[in-house]
Amino acid sequence: SHCPACARRKRSLRRSQCEEGWHLADEPVTTPDEPTEVQRAWVEQRAIVTAERDHLAATGTAGPEELAALDAVIADLDEEICASGLRGSVDRGSSASTRPRRSRSTKRRSDAPDLPKRPMTRRTVGRAFEDPATGKVFRPSLFVTLTLDSYGRVKADGTPVDPAAYDYRRAARDALHFSKLVDRFVQNLRRVAGFDVQYFATVEPQRRLAPHLHMATRGTIPRSELRQIAAATYHQVWWPNADEIVYEGGNLPVWDEAAGAYFDPATGEVLPTWDEALDALDEDPDAEPHHVCRFGPQVDAKGVLAGSPDADRCVRYLAKYLTKDIAECHAAETAAQERHVDRLVEALRFEPCSPRCANWLRYGVQPAEAKAGLRPGFCRSKAHRREHLGYAGRRVLVSRKWSGKTLADHKADRLAWVLEQLGVTPGEEHDDQEDGAQRPAFPFAVTGNGHAWEVARPTDPDVPPREHRLLRAVGEALKRRTQLDHARQTSLSATEEAA
Structure with a gap:
């Protein structure tokens, strides 16, 4: 809608990426390039400064100002390392952070079926089948469509039959956490398949506005197992309770600049911080997750052969809506559809989208990294925006070894x-x-050849x-x-x- 020419070019590029990796017969080569001398020099300098900084901090021979100066040098070196072409982060966490990582039991829920597990083999290419009569080799792959569960009966135009009975809260939470559910599905798919399944997936909205997944996978597994994987896949969101409203209207928590925290306007008590709320959740043996996200029973899987008309049709379908916002894919054409969008946006307005969401103040918890000026219902995350309808993640999901190439x-x-x-x-x-x-x-x-090029400015004569x-x-x-x-x-x- 902003630049159709750029949209066509990017959609065409994604189609090429999908086609090239879908039916590979040989394992993709993912060997990284050798580092250049410049990259080696920056990394070595970074290692020397880091070792010196850690030594001074451990022995106590340097004051806070000297350590801060070294931290600034390390930050500058990290920028130079990134600018040299190295991908990733040199230091994923703060050197001063000693906070332990939270972990929960990996025991499966009692209401989720068990999954078979096969020994993993180091391959990404699916099995090949040979026709004994002709000797022709076939290497089929799958085109899978996964949808979320029902929130109530809907009409042909996607609007609910009974808007009062339609579960907009669950629809909003499923949209917010859909990307995590997709990650769990891929993990379970690889465990059951027994090899490193590669995929090219796109996220699109259904007519009822719930996100669903189209996924091209390299190789095949039985459809019965695929349905079993979808039924057994879930994602638990272990966040504080957000079902009971504590503060609303003019009765909102107040920011204390001196304490750097929010407090109750009536009692003056400081609201629990995000870490304190999670600690209380960990200590409660009867605690329930904030939300459990699952797929619905509708699972569609279609076998696709390389070079067939079906393969080209599926690739076009995967790239159909990539250059549109979620809300643009099925634009509201009637008053009923417009009201359906309004109700979903209103449900998303006060739903926490992340630990830093301002909506946590509505439920009596300080957001992570709280700061002044936060107001429930006015979170700036794009998940709350009308054009995204709760899903703020990437629309294209491509595994690392899909084609052996980056975009x-x-x-x-x-x-x-x-x-x-x-x-x-x-x-x-x-x-x-x-x-x-x-x-x-x-x-x-x-x-x-010695020429120097620079961008011309509109004011140049x-x-x-x-x-x-x-x-x-x-x-x-x-x-x-x-x-x-x-x-x-x-x-x-x-x-x-x-x-």
Whole structure:
């Protein structure tokens, strides 16, 4: 809706990523590149400064100001390491943090069926089947659709038959925690399948506005086991109780700047902090989770063969809504649908979306990392926004070994293909400008012949008006498209003549 051209390009890129990894016959290569000398130098410097800082802190020979200065140096080094191209975080946690990690029993719920478990094998490619009559080898994969449970009967347009009986609170909580439920499903799927199942999944809303999952998986497992996995998958949210309203309207907790905490406006007592609320939850043997998220009984699984029309159709379906907001996928066309959206947004307004959500004040708990100015019902997280309808996670979920490439690698492949079709070498220059000035053949080409390029500013005297620049950009894009179409037609004609 903001830039259709960018939307088409990104959707096409995701389709290429999905197609390339779905029916791989060989294990993808995921060996990382060797570090450069610059990267090694930054990491070594970071190690030296970290060792010195830890030694001074352990021996007590440095004051707070010296340690703070070293922490600032370490932060600068981390920025340089990231800028050098290394992915990930050098230090995932604060060196001064000694807070133990909370853990809960992994015992399965009594109302969830058990799952079979197979020994894991180090492979990501599914089984191949050979036709004894023809000798042809088939390597099928799956296209799976998972939906959430029912919240009440709905009509064909997705609106509830009885809005008063429709469980909007559970619908809101399921949407908020849907991404965690998907993670649990993938874990269970790999345990049952016995190999490292790879997937390309997209999250879309149903007409009733509940999120559901379309997932392309490499390899197959029996459909009966797939339904068993979905039925046995759940996610428990161990948060404080948020069913009873403690403060609302004008009776809201007040921020104390001196204490750095919120207190009760009537009694003056400080509200329990987030950690204190979790401690009380841990100590209660009869405590129940804040919410339990599950899939519904509707599980659709379809076998797909490489190169078949079904495979292309499924890929298009996976990328159908990727460039739309959740609320744009099924836009409200009637007054009943608009009211359905309004009721769901209202249920999401006061539902806590994270430990730092301001809505916790409504239920008598200070949010994590509390600060002044928090008001229930005015959390800035995009989960509460109308265009997201509770789901604030990524719309595309791709496993690490899907194609053995990152999205940047797929972009580079597409660029290399275009340049090859046009017979253009990166860094090549030509002087087709009216003024005779040389420039790279494409805006993304790199030159190393001593020229320096910088972004022109609108106030520069030699910069033409915006209208002229737009017309020039459109003209250049049309010219490149014509050149590419001509190159593809020439290549196709040569192939047909050779055949």
